[in-house]
Amino acid sequence: MSNKKILILPGDYIGPEIAAEAVKLLEALKAEGEKIEWRFGHLGGAAYDAEGHPYPPSTQQAARAADAILMGAVGGPKYDALPRAVRPEQGILGIRKDLGLFANLRPALAYAELSAASSFKPEVIAGLDILILRELTGDIYFGQPRGRRTNAQGHEEGYDTMHYSAPEIERIARVAFEAARKRSRRLCSVDKENVLETSRLWREVMIRVGKDYPDVALTHLYVDNAAMQLVKNPKQFDVIVTGNLFGDILSDEASMLAGSIGMLPSASLDANNKGLYEPIHGSAPDIAGQNKANPLAMILSVGMMFRYTFDRADIAERIDAAVRAVLRAGHRTADIAQPGEKIIGTREMGDAVVDAFRRLRQ
Ligand SMILES: NC(=O)c1ccc[n+]([C@@H]2O[C@H](COP(=O)([O-])OP(=O)(O)OC[C@H]3O[C@@H](n4cnc5c(N)ncnc54)[C@H](O)[C@@H]3O)[C@@H](O)[C@H]2O)c1
Ligand SMILES: CC(C)[C@H](C(=O)O)[C@@H](O)C(=O)O
Ligand SMILES: [Mg+2]
Numbered sequence: 001m002s003n004k005k006i007l008i009l010p011g012d013y014i015g016p017e018i019a020a021e022a023v024k025l026l027e028a029l030k031a032e033g034e035k036i037e038w039r040f041g042h043l044g045g046a047a048y049d050a051e052g053h054p055y056p057p058s059t060q061q062a063a064r065a066a067d068a069i070l071m072g073a074v075g076g077p078k079y080d081a082l083p084r085a086v087r088p089e090q091g092i093l094g095i096r097k098d099l100g101l102f103a104n105l106r107p108a109l110a111y112a113e114l115s116a117a118s119s120f121k122p123e124v125i126a127g128l129d130i131l132i133l134r135e136l137t138g139d140i141y142f143g144q145p146r147g148r149r150t151n152a153q154g155h156e157e158g159y160d161t162m163h164y165s166a167p168e169i170e171r172i173a174r175v176a177f178e179a180a181r182k183r184s185r186r187l188c189s190v191d192k193e194n195v196l197e198t199s200r201l202w203r204e205v206m207i208r209v210g211k212d213y214p215d216v217a218l219t220h221l222y223v224d225n226a227a228m229q230l231v232k233n234p235k236q237f238d239v240i241v242t243g244n245l246f247g248d249i250l251s252d253e254a255s256m257l258a259g260s261i262g263m264l265p266s267a268s269l270d271a272n273n274k275g276l277y278e279p280i281h282g283s284a285p286d287i288a289g290q291n292k293a294n295p296l297a298m299i300l301s302v303g304m305m306f307r308y309t310f311d312r313a314d315i316a317e318r319i320d321a322a323v324r325a326v327l328r329a330g331h332r333t334a335d336i337a338q339p340g341e342k343i344i345g346t347r348e349m350g351d352a353v354v355d356a357f358r359r360l361r362q
Pocket of ligand 3: 248252280
């Protein structure tokens with residue numbers, strides 16, 4: 001059997017720092033005999049610097065040839081003044097669209113060990129385990145036309161277009177119902193059906209697809225109410241399915257249930273489970289270059305890669321267990337530390353996870 005090919009796109013600011021910790025874990029796996037190999041590529045600002053485009057042809061080719069992609073994070077102040085077409089963020093949007101990665105899985109778990117790091121009362125989040133499924137290649141993120149114009153009053157105006165086609169909604173709906181089937185069979189679809197035509201169609205299609213899944217209880221919430229319910233009583237949810245923009249916002253909100261945005265991994269999958277794996281957070285320019293970033297979201301993203309693309313739940317579970325073990329042992333980066341707790345850096349946290357991971361080998 002040939003090696004699984006992983007493309008690593010470290011990106012910008014803390015991206016390379018957290019990607020280095022993921023590589024340590026891959027090295028440990030390779031040393032155990034796992035048939036994996038990896039190479040590095042450019043995405044985002046790093047790609048703009050090296051090749052003049054945030055998603056250059058060399059990365060496109062490597063991404064198409066890879067079995068899975070691991071990405072750090074892109075963007076940051078160095079690139080904020082660039083024209084939108086070459087901003088780093090267009091790199092990540094471009095690769096998602098190019099590879100058809102329409103299904104974005106963003107699980108949010110409340111680790112008991114971190115309950116003190118959360119801004120929520122322990123009883124609100126204890127045992128929380130929800131999955132946000134975000135549609136990733138449609139919506140206002142990609143809608144045309146968009147641009148600037150002068151309106152009838154002579155004022156400058158910016159405009160974007162929100163749209164979803166029925167097939168786009170149907171395919172994410174099916175992923176969501178299947179995911180709910182493997183969990184507690186509860187699916188909440190989040191939209192803005194009281195205002196937006198896009199959302200009216202979204203809801204109609206969800207209900208239509210739901211007829212094929214009579215064993216899954218489908219509910220609907222408006223996104224404003226969902227945002228409120230998520231902090232009021234997050235455990236009422238199991239799987240949430242929503243569009244690109246609402247999912248972006250709700251998943252950052254959900255990250256605080258887990259204690260820190262540095263804890264949330266994600267998988268972005270195509271119809272065949274080829275995937276791009278990345279933390280949900282950004283490039284954190286405020287802490288870059290200081291060995292402060294929490295690498296756990298990135299490390300957990302490696303776990304998701306083994307679960308979804310490589311079909312190796314055993315390795316995914318061992319990575320999850322290693323993360324729990326280091327948290328239990330009291331290892332804390334600054335974002336998850338309580339006053340008085342000893343703080344370790346990005347590299348030390350990565351080393352601790354790799355140690356725990358090795359020890360967990362049966
Ligand atoms: N997928 C991506 O690559 C991605 C995602 C979101 C934002 N961005 C980009 O990142 C840049 C910064 O965006 P932002 O500041 O709005 O969001 P951000 O997620 O980078 O940072 C928000 C806050 O969370 C903290 N944080 C984030 N990740 C952390 C980690 N691993 N450990 C500890 N603390 C962490 C940061 O220090 C900051 O205070 C922007 O250019 C944005 O476009 C990229
Ligand atoms: C950087 C940005 C384009 C991206 C998004 O909005 O999808 C990010 O916020 C994310 O959540 O992955
Ligand atoms: Mg986001």
